[in-house]
Amino acid sequence: MVSSAALKREDALPAGMSLDIQSVSHGFTLEGEHLPVLANVSLKVEPGEFVALLGPSGCGKSTLLRLVAGLEPPTQGSLKADGEAITRPDPSRVVVFQDPTLYPWRTVYDNVALGLEAQGLLRSRKDRIPEALKLVGLEKFHKVYPHQLSGGMAQRAALARALVNDPRLLILDEPLGKLDSLTRLTMQSELLDLWQRAGFTSLLVTHDIEEALFLATRVVVFSPRPARIVADIAVERSYPRHRGDQYLAELRHQLLGLLGLGETW
Amino acid sequence: MSASTTTVDQVPELVSGTGKIGGKLWLGGLLAASAWALAALVTAFVPNSDDWEYGLQLTRILGGVAVILALSGLFLPRLPAVFERFRAKAAWLLAIGLGLTVWELVTAKLGWLPRPFFVPPQALLEVYADEWPKLLECTYHSVLLLATGYLLGAFTGFSVGVAVGWSRLAAYWGQPLLRFIGPLPATAWLPIAFFIFPSSWSASVFLIALATAIPVAILTWSGVSSVGGAFYDVARTLGASQRFLVLKVAIPASLPSVFVGLFMGMSASFAVLVVAEMMGVKAGLGWYLSWAQGWAAYANMYAALVMMALMCSSLVTLLFKVRDRVLAWQKGLLRW
Numbered sequence: 001m002v003s004s005a006a007l008k009r010e011d012a013l014p015a016g017m018s019l020d021i022q023s024v025s026h027g028f029t030l031e032g033e034h035l036p037v038l039a040n041v042s043l044k045v046e047p048g049e050f051v052a053l054l055g056p057s058g059c060g061k062s063t064l065l066r067l068v069a070g071l072e073p074p075t076q077g078s079l080k081a082d083g084e085a086i087t088r089p090d091p092s093r094v095v096v097f098q099d100p101t102l103y104p105w106r107t108v109y110d111n112v113a114l115g116l117e118a119q120g121l122l123r124s125r126k127d128r129i130p131e132a133l134k135l136v137g138l139e140k141f142h143k144v145y146p147h148q149l150s151g152g153m154a155q156r157a158a159l160a161r162a163l164v165n166d167p168r169l170l171i172l173d174e175p176l177g178k179l180d181s182l183t184r185l186t187m188q189s190e191l192l193d194l195w196q197r198a199g200f201t202s203l204l205v206t207h208d209i210e211e212a213l214f215l216a217t218r219v220v221v222f223s224p225r226p227a228r229i230v231a232d233i234a235v236e237r238s239y240p241r242h243r244g245d246q247y248l249a250e251l252r253h254q255l256l257g258l259l260g261l262g263e264t265w
Numbered sequence: 266m267s268a269s270t271t272t273v274d275q276v277p278e279l280v281s282g283t284g285k286i287g288g289k290l291w292l293g294g295l296l297a298a299s300a301w302a303l304a305a306l307v308t309a310f311v312p313n314s315d316d317w318e319y320g321l322q323l324t325r326i327l328g329g330v331a332v333i334l335a336l337s338g339l340f341l342p343r344l345p346a347v348f349e350r351f352r353a354k355a356a357w358l359l360a361i362g363l364g365l366t367v368w369e370l371v372t373a374k375l376g377w378l379p380r381p382f383f384v385p386p387q388a389l390l391e392v393y394a395d396e397w398p399k400l401l402e403c404t405y406h407s408v409l410l411l412a413t414g415y416l417l418g419a420f421t422g423f424s425v426g427v428a429v430g431w432s433r434l435a436a437y438w439g440q441p442l443l444r445f446i447g448p449l450p451a452t453a454w455l456p457i458a459f460f461i462f463p464s465s466w467s468a469s470v471f472l473i474a475l476a477t478a479i480p481v482a483i484l485t486w487s488g489v490s491s492v493g494g495a496f497y498d499v500a501r502t503l504g505a506s507q508r509f510l511v512l513k514v515a516i517p518a519s520l521p522s523v524f525v526g527l528f529m530g531m532s533a534s535f536a537v538l539v540v541a542e543m544m545g546v547k548a549g550l551g552w553y554l555s556w557a558q559g560w561a562a563y564a565n566m567y568a569a570l571v572m573m574a575l576m577c578s579s580l581v582t583l584l585f586k587v588r589d590r591v592l593a594w595q596k597g598l599l600r601w
Contacts (some may be wrong), residue, residue, distance in 0.1 A: 069498075069502050070502075071498055071501060078515055089501045089502045089503075089504065090504065091502070091503050091504035094503065095498070095499075095502045096497070097495060097499070101495045101496060101498075103496065103501050103514070103517070104594060105517045105519070105592075106594075113506060114499070114500065114503055115503035117513070118500060118503050118504045118505035118506070131431075161503075165503060165504075171502075252440045
């Protein structure tokens with residue numbers, strides 16, 4: 001697996017990964033009852049796209065991300081990355097979770113080094129660690145333990161831990177959900193900046209319509225559980241976007257309607 | 266004259282142990298010195314109720330401590346760094362001096378406590394002076410036996426705990442066994458162990474290892490199985506193998522719990538050590554205790570008890586130091 005990962009990087013693949021989700025259904029068994037979570041979801045993502053998945057809380061978006069990450073196999077349907085079936089996790093598809101889940105027994109530096117260490121690349125690609133820390137503005141905090149970081153800094157460290165692996169697909173599971181609103185706005189711009197520079201494909205789950213519109217090239221709207229795709233809307237605005245933009249406000253109105261909150265406009 | 270005024274000014278602060286650094290005298294130290302001097306005077310000049318040797322040596326030691334304390338009371342405040350460490354100990358030093366005085370009075374001098382069960386301080390001193398090679402040898406044997414059994418048990422318990430916490434197969438077979446055998450005190454195996462093993466020493470190693478292994482195994486198991494799934498998800502998405510998940514995620518995450526097990530195992534191992542040495546092993550402090558009891562040598566028993574307390578508390582302190590080093594990352598999360 002290590003060698004294939006190394007080979008991939010040397011191949012002249014585009015920086016972003018393409019994703020093909022075909023009629024995926026998934027469910028859990030809870031206390032003997034089948035609980036359907038995803039109902040026949042199909043979605044194609046082109047390399048380098050930034051796709052936001054929007055939907056009511058608990059609808060199953062995060063489950064879809066777990067399938068894309070390869071953490072679980074789907075009950076039905078298929079998921080392909082660059083045309084190859086997703087059967088297990090791979091460091092080219094990295095997840096940033098809602099909680100930073102840094103390892104408390106490791107310093108920030110050692111947390112960021114985790115992916116390289118797990119793949120046996122620590123020696124050859126050590127230089128990536130300070131680079132990643134610098135990208136997220138934590139270069140001065142490499143010796144610090146996670147409990148000494150603020151929420152925003154911890155999430156930055158988690159982002160650096162993902163970026164160190166040069167992911168071709170960054171899977172973002174509400175990574176800014178628990179941050180205060182000011183930190184969230186700052187980090188949205190930082191995320192955008194990283195995506196534009198590195199060129200990876202991004203898949204972002206969020207509840208925040210404004211966040212989806214500020215960041216994504218496409219917004220996919222899901223129904224309540226079991227999640228179906230209700231709408232797939234392209235956001236045709238170049239970056240940097242402006243939060244007060246009339247066009248974005250119009251889209252926001254439309255999305256609120258799709259989520260059943262149209263009358264709050 | 267100036268010294269006495271300084272003293273009077275600082276009385277309230279110094280008695281409470283919070284005297285200002287840079288003051289000229291350490292009243293707490295001087296008070297402690299007078300208590301030790303009192304103990305020395307009582308030992309030297311109050312007539313004994315019976316023949317007790319080593320009165321002179323005891324007087325010298327008590328007097329020596331009193332002189333050191335008196336000098337400290339006069340001069341220690343000039344060394345702020347050292348003074349800072351000893352200042353808070355004044356009350357203990359005072360209490361020990363007074364305690365020794367009372368002990369000396371009610372045993373050697375007045376004979377109020379029944380003999381031969383209670384012995385005066387000089388009798389203990391006599392044991393240490395005459396028997397120190399034997400006591401040291403016994404301590405060495407005890408530490409050797411304990412360390413062999415404890416390390417063996419800690420390693421086994423840790424491995425079993427990781428296996429049961431991680432693998433379903435190991436859990437299937439291991440959990441019921443741990444639940445069934447775990448609550449049994451290791452000493453219950455004593456007759457069987459002494460029968461099965463070729464020597465009482467190896468039987469004791471087994472018993473100490475067993476007593477240590479069970480709490481370590483149970484707490485390691487519970488530590489490993491309570492590691493949050495999110496920790497594994499993170500490592501898996503970054504390309505971690507099963508081996509990596511065990512060694513670099515499960516084990517470090519469960520270490521706080523493992524150390525609780527190591528502490529519990531240590532106290533269990535002390536209990537088994539003493540019983541094993543009293544019952545079968547022909548060396549060690551436990552053996553010395555029962556041997557001294559056989560000769561009604563109560564002073565020797567107390568001397569051995571003190572050695573045992575020193576040994577046990579030193580080992581616990583050592584384990585604390587190891588934990589502080591290994592779990593240094595917890596320092597901000599927990600207050601110890």
